[in-house]
Amino acid sequence: MYGTKADNLIKLRDAGIRVPGFTVVRFEEVVDTDRLEGSDVRSAIKREWEKKLGLSPSKVYAVRSSCNLEDGDASSFAGQFDTFLNVKEKDVKEKVISCIESLYKDNVKSYMRKKGIDESGVKMNVIVQEMVEADKAGVLFTANPCGLLNENVVVIGRGSCEGVVSDRTETTSYYYNKTDKVYYYEGREDLLGEKELEELALISEKAMELFGHYMDMEFAYKKGELFLLQARPITTLKGDSPLILDNSNIVESYPGISLPLTISFVDLVYSGVFKGVSRRVLKNDKELGKHEDVFKNMVGHANGRVYYKISNWYTVLKFLPFNKKIIPVWQEML
Structure with missing residues (x-):
C-alpha cells in the first residue's frame, strides 16, 4: 500500500x-x-x-x-x-x-x-x-544470504545501525544454526550474549511466519531492549537452482569444524581422484574438459564444515557404465 x-x-x-x-x-x-x-x-x-x-x-x-x-x-x-x-x-x-x-x-x-x-x-x-540511541545495532538475516537456509546471520557493532551498514564500525558476525541451536562468531569482540541471540532467533522465526520469506532486518539494542528498525526481503536468495550439500559419510572423516588448510586439501584430493577415475572411464580428454568445474567442486564447505556437493556427484556417476544400476546402490549406501 x-x-x-x-x-x-x-x-x-x-x-x-x-x-x-x-x-x-x-x-x-x-x-x-x-x-x-x-x-x-x-x-x-x-x-x-x-x-x-x-x-x-x-x-x-x-x-x-x-x-x-x-x-x-x-x-x-x-x-x-x-x-x-x-x-x-x-x-x-x-x-x-x-x-x-x-x-x-x-x-x-x-x-x-x-x-x-x-x-x-x-x-x-x-x-x-x-531514532533509537543504540548501545549496539546491526543486521539480522533470517537465512544466510550465501544460501544456507537453516542459518541466521547477525552482523553487529557498537553504536547505530548506520555505522554497521555503511561499514564504518568494527563488527562481529554471528552464525546461528536454527536446527541445532548452536552458534559461533567471527570478530574481536563478543557483543551478544546467548539470551540475546535466542531473542534474535525468535524474532527471525516470527518474521518468517509474518512475511513468508527470508528477511534482512535492521535492529538496535538500547538499555537491553530490542527494536526492529526496518525489514526487507533478501533478494539474493533464489529457489530456482538450489545447491544441495550433504555430509553423509564424509562427516566421519571431517567431523566438526575444519580449518582452511584441511579444506583446501579435501578440495584437491576429491577433485584429483574423481577426475582420474573419469579419465579412465571416458578415455576422452575433450569431453573431460567440459566438466572441469564439476571436478573442482565435488565437495563444498560452509562455515568450516565439509559437505558433498550432491548434484556434481550425480554428474560424475552418469559417466560410469551401468549408471542406472549404480546410482540407486550409491543412494542406499548414503
Missing part, C-alpha cells in the same frame, strides 16, 4: 514486535499532483501538510524513502534514494521534501530506464521514524 519498507514496519508493529514510533507520509499529502509539472516538486508542495506529523522537539528522527516499487523482486532501488538520520524536528519538513525529490534524480531515472520501469507509475512515500 505504502511501499515495502512502510508496509513491513506496519506489519511488524501490528504483530506486537517492538519498532520505534513512526509515521508514513503519503506522496499525495505533500504534493499537489494537479500542480506537479515534471520533476519540479517544490512548486507543487501543499501548505501546512507537516502539521499532521505531531513530532516532538525533544526527539530526533530518521527520514527514509518508501517508494511503491522499492525492495521488490525485480527492482530493489538499493542506494538510489536519499535517507536522512538524526534529523531535528524543525528540519523534518525539508528532509521529507528532499526525500521525495530524490525520486527525480538522474541516477534514479537511469536505474528505471535500465530496468524498463515506467516512471509514471512510481510514487515516493516517506517514513518519519524516531
